[in-house]
Amino acid sequence: MKIRLAQSAMQKYDIKAEQNARLLAKSGVFAVDVMGSPGAGKTEILERTVEAMVQDMTVGVIEGDICTERDADRVRASGAQAVQINTEGACHLDAHMVGEVLENMTLGELDLLFIENVGNLICPTRFRSGAAERAIVLSLPEGTDKPEKYPSMFRSCAVALVNKIDLIDVLPVDLAELTLEIRRVNPHMRIWPVCARTAQGMEGWYEWLREGVRRSAAGR
Amino acid sequence: MKIRLAQSAMQKYDIKAEQNARLLAKSGVFAVDVMGSPGAGKTEILERTVEAMVQDMTVGVIEGDICTERDADRVRASGAQAVQINTEGACHLDAHMVGEVLENMTLGELDLLFIENVGNLICPTRFRSGAAERAIVLSLPEGTDKPEKYPSMFRSCAVALVNKIDLIDVLPVDLAELTLEIRRVNPHMRIWPVCARTAQGMEGWYEWLREGVRRSAAGR
Numbered sequence: 352m353k354i355r356l357a358q359s360a361m362q363k364y365d366i367k368a369e370q371n372a373r374l375l376a377k378s379g380v381f382a383v384d385v386m387g388s389p390g391a392g393k394t395e396i397l398e399r400t401v402e403a404m405v406q407d408m409t410v411g412v413i414e415g416d417i418c419t420e421r422d423a424d425r426v427r428a429s430g431a432q433a434v435q436i437n438t439e440g441a442c443h444l445d446a447h448m449v450g451e452v453l454e455n456m457t458l459g460e461l462d463l464l465f466i467e468n469v470g471n472l473i474c475p476t477r478f479r480s481g482a483a484e485r486a487i488v489l490s491l492p493e494g495t496d497k498p499e500k501y502p503s504m505f506r507s508c509a510v511a512l513v514n515k516i517d518l519i520d521v522l523p524v525d526l527a528e529l530t531l532e533i534r535r536v537n538p539h540m541r542i543w544p545v546c547a548r549t550a551q552g553m554e555g556w557y558e559w560l561r562e563g564v565r566r567s568a569a570g571r
Numbered sequence: 572m573k574i575r576l577a578q579s580a581m582q583k584y585d586i587k588a589e590q591n592a593r594l595l596a597k598s599g600v601f602a603v604d605v606m607g608s609p610g611a612g613k614t615e616i617l618e619r620t621v622e623a624m625v626q627d628m629t630v631g632v633i634e635g636d637i638c639t640e641r642d643a644d645r646v647r648a649s650g651a652q653a654v655q656i657n658t659e660g661a662c663h664l665d666a667h668m669v670g671e672v673l674e675n676m677t678l679g680e681l682d683l684l685f686i687e688n689v690g691n692l693i694c695p696t697r698f699r700s701g702a703a704e705r706a707i708v709l710s711l712p713e714g715t716d717k718p719e720k721y722p723s724m725f726r727s728c729a730v731a732l733v734n735k736i737d738l739i740d741v742l743p744v745d746l747a748e749l750t751l752e753i754r755r756v757n758p759h760m761r762i763w764p765v766c767a768r769t770a771q772g773m774e775g776w777y778e779w780l781r782e783g784v785r786r787s788a789a790g791r
Contacts, residue, residue, distance in 0.1 A: 418720065496641055501637060548743065
């Protein structure tokens with residue numbers, strides 16, 4: 352009984368995620384979930400990315416956090432249209448929270464939309480937002496064992512940005528080993544070692560985003 | 572109706588946590604929850620701590636993880652009696668999971684018990700395990716905004732270990748600012764900047780643990 356109840360609750364989220372996905376597709380917006388641990392550098396990745404992408408397109412960001420407006424302020428300063436969702440204790444965004452924001456955004460003006468989730472490698476996994484793709488930001492100081500410990504998260508993402516690569520010489524973390532550990536749970540993951548602070552290594556990610564934007568615009 | 576159901580479910584957890592607390596007190600075991608982000612260095616903190624404490628006492632560790640036995644293996648190698656709980660998808664330990672393990676441990680032999688939670692700054696907050704104290708491990712690379720973003724977690728802990736302090740010269744993170752941010756949400760927090768890799772700065776934490784062990788043994 353309990354399980355049936357939980358499943359029907361999850362179905363409601365999935366149905367809403369599907370509605371969000373259709374709305375985004377119809378509007379020709381390429382939407383990407385951005386997930387990762389607290390402090391992995393998700394917002395800093397988005398700051399650099401927005402600065403690079405706004406040269407050619409209009410970028411929106413939905414920022415999920417338990418509380419504070421800090422991250423929305425940061426990406427807004429980079430040139431994005433940003434909306435903050437305060438989850439008020441909830442450990443993840445869900446399709447209903449995201450849907451409410453989408454309804455109040457002028458989607459027709461957007462080319463690219465990032466949905467930055469609450470810093471958490473577990474709970475956000477199960478809740479689809481409706482975004483076409485999912486990216487995980489992990490950082491070198493987190494070590495090499497995260498893919499094996501949080502496999503659902505790593506399997507649910509198409510691309511990974513390994514951030515804080517500038518610390519490679521001072522950390523006891525082997526990038527080749529980390530890459531291997533990621534591929535062990537998700538053999539198809541595209542992986543870019545980057546430094547969000549200096550934008551080093553981010554060109555591959557930008558190109559992947561541009562491709563997605565072109566596809567979404569064509570399907571409008 | 573929904574809220575009443577949720578409250579009664581939480582009450583069951585709180586009752587179990589209280590039972591665990593009484594069992595630990597009766598056995599004279601000082602138990603400490605260890606919480607923090609994925610990759611903050613919780614297990615490495617415990618490795619160093621176990622190595623230092625097992626000189627004078629018997630130490631147990633309950634390791635919570637979504638999956639894998641990695642962390643239990645690591646602290647076992649440091650000299651602790653270690654039990655791994657695989658939460659099978661759950662984003663936190665709860666008092667029932669912990670209670671089941673406690674029943675199967677020889678608590679009379681233990682002086683100190685660590686309960687390492689799943690790497691998560693949100694969900695573990697609400698679920699008391701029955702431990703007498705809570706410690707948070709955060710790491711310098713996570714930046715200074717985590718206390719304001721995850722205030723419940725920082726308020727629920729008595730002590731904080733700021734790990735990876737060896738990176739202070741290469742990170743754009745100000746330790747004084749981080750300390751201020753912690754004290755803003757929890758003015759009474761005891762804070763130790765440490766490097767778990769080299770055990771630098773950990774003496775204050777060890778002394779705090781020894782005091783707790785003495786109090787717990789006296790109350791037996």
